Every structure is written in structure tokens, then in C-alpha cells.
Amino acid sequence: MSEYxxxxxxxxxxxxxxxxxxxxxxxxxxxxxxxxxxxxxxLQALGEHLAADPTETTEHVNPVVLSAYFMTASQPGPFTVTTEIMRCGRRLSTGQMTIHQTGDDGQPVERMRAIGSFGDLADLDVQRQASPPEMPPPEECVSAEQAPPDFLANAKFLERLDLRLDPRTAGWAVGKPSMRGVMRGWLRLRDGREPDTTMLMMALDALPPVAFDLGLFGWTPTLEFTGHVRRRPAPGWLQVSLGSETLGGGMMEEDALIWDSTGNLVAQSRQLCGVRLPR
Structure with a gap:
């Protein structure tokens, strides 16, 4: 079994x-x-619930859309995920997901609440899609292992990934952010597990925050996230591009696009992040 x-x-x-x-x-x-x-x-929990429901359409095996609100930061340790099937239609089956953990006082603490839909992403006919940006191949990009030690010490998650950043968007790591609000890179799981549609939702939130390219190195917690899975990914590297155009009021948006190894757009998202501006 893989780490993931x-x-x-x-x-x-x-x-x-x-x-x-x-x-x-x-x-x-x-x-x-x-x-x-x-x-x-x-999403894994909702997919398992749908698969076990005798009234569910069996073809709805792929997550298609997720809208999530993060209430509190999830911590290492046990959790419970509660799912509710809201509607099973011809094209999509939709349900709600809530994750709780037990707090220090023994009471349940809600971590995240989301609504998601599952469908069938096999053999889709795509008429139009965004093209992947021009980037150097992975072997010519900057490995996450080369990030500053202080950053890596607080980012154990990156040890689970093989992440290679486009050198043009990695200047922040040496104190030279481009100030364009762009982050791009190649991504795959370090243990060799190939991507699937559920894993794409994690990949949309896996790169360093685009705020780093704006010279903002504080914590940028996700407040709300909406992700769309467009196709089943082919095996191999994922190409990820992040961008942001708006910063104000202690918040910014972060848009993400992912292409698979064949150049097909497989996922996209927009999230609203909190930003701590320097004083």
C-alpha cells in the first residue's frame, strides 16, 4: 500500500x-x-458511501466537483467523516461531507464541511480546454528538496511529493520573488503511486502558496475551496500552474490548473485564502 x-x-x-x-x-x-x-x-468517504448505496447509479465513480469550507485546522490523530447523499441524478450524484476531530475538552470540533458531486469521467468528448504553459522538463526544474531548510522543517507534506518548480517561479526561495503572483511546477507522489481523480483534489492544493511569489511568506490558510475534476489523468507527471490577480482585505484568491502527462486539462480550482501582511 502506498503512503497516500x-x-x-x-x-x-x-x-x-x-x-x-x-x-x-x-x-x-x-x-x-x-x-x-x-x-x-x-471525497473518498462520499465515494464509498455512494458505492455502498443500492439506489445509487454505479457509473458515478469519479469526483467531479467539490466546494469546501475549512472551519478549523485539522490535526494529526483520529477523525470521523460523516456523509449524506443529497441527490442521485442521471449525470451527477451529490452529497455532503463533514469532518470532525475530538478537541482537548473531549468535545467534537468541526474541521471541514463540503458538498461534492460524483459522475462518470470516462471517454469524455472535450471541445475546448486551456493549454499547458511552456515549462522546462522536470529534470531542469527546482526540486522541493532544494527549498530553504527552515521552510522544509515546517512542511513535512512536501516529503511525500516529488515536486519540481519552474525556475522562473522559484525565485522566492532565494529571496527574489517575481511579484507576478505565479507558481508553476511538476508534481507526482514520491512513492510512485499514479494519480487518479480523487488524488487530483489534493494536487490542486499541493504547491507552495502563490503568495510566496508576492513576497508574502506568512501562513495563508484556505477559507473556501472549489475544485473541478475534468478528466481521468494519465499516468505520469502532473503539470500544475497557480496564479492570483487580487489581494486585499487580508485575503487573496488562488487559481489552479492541472494538466496530465498527455497535455490534457484534468482539474482546476479557485480558493479564497487568508493572508497575513507584514507590518
């Missing part, structure tokens, strides 16, 4: 709407478990 599969593994009980898992310290970024892994785990 172990990290997203869930145990089902008698209640088909409740599953249990454990967030691992190795998937932390800063003081929280990576939000992409949290979303992926929630």
Missing part, C-alpha cells in the same frame, strides 16, 4: 454514513494537516 493510500484509508462501521480514519503527522504543512489531503479523504 494509507493516509486516506477509512474504516466503515454499522452506520454507512460514518467512517473513521487517522490524519498522519507526515502530511502536515505548517501547523495543520494539508487541506488537500483533508478534502481527498472526505
Amino acid at each position: 493510500d494509507d493516509a486516506t484509508r477509512l474504516e466503515a462501521g454499522e452506520d454507512p454514513a460514518r467512517r473513521h480514519g487517522t490524519f498522519h503527522e507526515e502530511w502536515m504543512i505548517g501547523n495543520a494537516v494539508n487541506g488537500g489531503l483533508v478534502m481527498t479523504t472526505a
Whole structure:
């Protein structure tokens, strides 16, 4: 079993709407478990619930859209994910996901609440899509292992990934951010597991924050995230591009696009992030 599969593994009980898992310290970024892994785990739970429901359309096996709100930062340790099937239609099946952990006072603490839809992404006929940006091949890009030691010490999550940043968007790592608000790179899981549609939701939130390219190096917590999975990814590297055009009021947006190894657009997202501006 890969590290990723172990990290997203869930145990089902008698209640088909409740599953249990454990967030691992190795998937932390800063003081929280990576939000992409949290979303992926929630989607895993909803997918398993749909698969176990005798009234569900069996072809709806791929996540298509997720809209998530992060209430508090997820921590290493046990969690419970509760799912509710809201509607099973011809094209999509939609449900709600909520993740809780037990707080220091023994009371449940809500970490994330989301609504997602599953469908069938096999053999899609695509009329129009964004083209991938021109980037050097992975072997000519900057490995995450070359990031400043202080940054890596607080980003155990990156040890699970093979991440190679486009040198044109990695200047922040040596104190020279481009100030364009762009981050690009190649991504795959370090243990060799190939990408699937659920893992794409994590990949949309895996690169360093685009705020770094604006010279903002503080914590940028995700407040709201909406992601779309457009196709099943081919094996191999994922090409990820992030950008931001708006910063103000202590918040910024971050737009992400992912192409697979064949150049097909496979996922996209927009998230609203909190930003701590320097005083």
C-alpha cells in the first residue's frame, strides 16, 4: 500500500454514513494537516458511501466537483467523516461531507464541511480546454528538496511529493520573488503511486502558496475551496500552474490548473485564502 493510500484509508462501521480514519503527522504543512489531503479523504468517504448505496447509479465513480469550507485546522490523530447523499441524478450524484476531530475538552470540533458531486469521467468528448504553459522538463526544474531548510522543517507534506518548480517561479526561495503572483511546477507522489481523480483534489492544493511569489511568506490558510475534476489523468507527471490577480482585505484568491502527462486539462480550482501582511 502506498503512503497516500494509507493516509486516506477509512474504516466503515454499522452506520454507512460514518467512517473513521487517522490524519498522519507526515502530511502536515505548517501547523495543520494539508487541506488537500483533508478534502481527498472526505471525497473518498462520499465515494464509498455512494458505492455502498443500492439506489445509487454505479457509473458515478469519479469526483467531479467539490466546494469546501475549512472551519478549523485539522490535526494529526483520529477523525470521523460523516456523509449524506443529497441527490442521485442521471449525470451527477451529490452529497455532503463533514469532518470532525475530538478537541482537548473531549468535545467534537468541526474541521471541514463540503458538498461534492460524483459522475462518470470516462471517454469524455472535450471541445475546448486551456493549454499547458511552456515549462522546462522536470529534470531542469527546482526540486522541493532544494527549498530553504527552515521552510522544509515546517512542511513535512512536501516529503511525500516529488515536486519540481519552474525556475522562473522559484525565485522566492532565494529571496527574489517575481511579484507576478505565479507558481508553476511538476508534481507526482514520491512513492510512485499514479494519480487518479480523487488524488487530483489534493494536487490542486499541493504547491507552495502563490503568495510566496508576492513576497508574502506568512501562513495563508484556505477559507473556501472549489475544485473541478475534468478528466481521468494519465499516468505520469502532473503539470500544475497557480496564479492570483487580487489581494486585499487580508485575503487573496488562488487559481489552479492541472494538466496530465498527455497535455490534457484534468482539474482546476479557485480558493479564497487568508493572508497575513507584514507590518
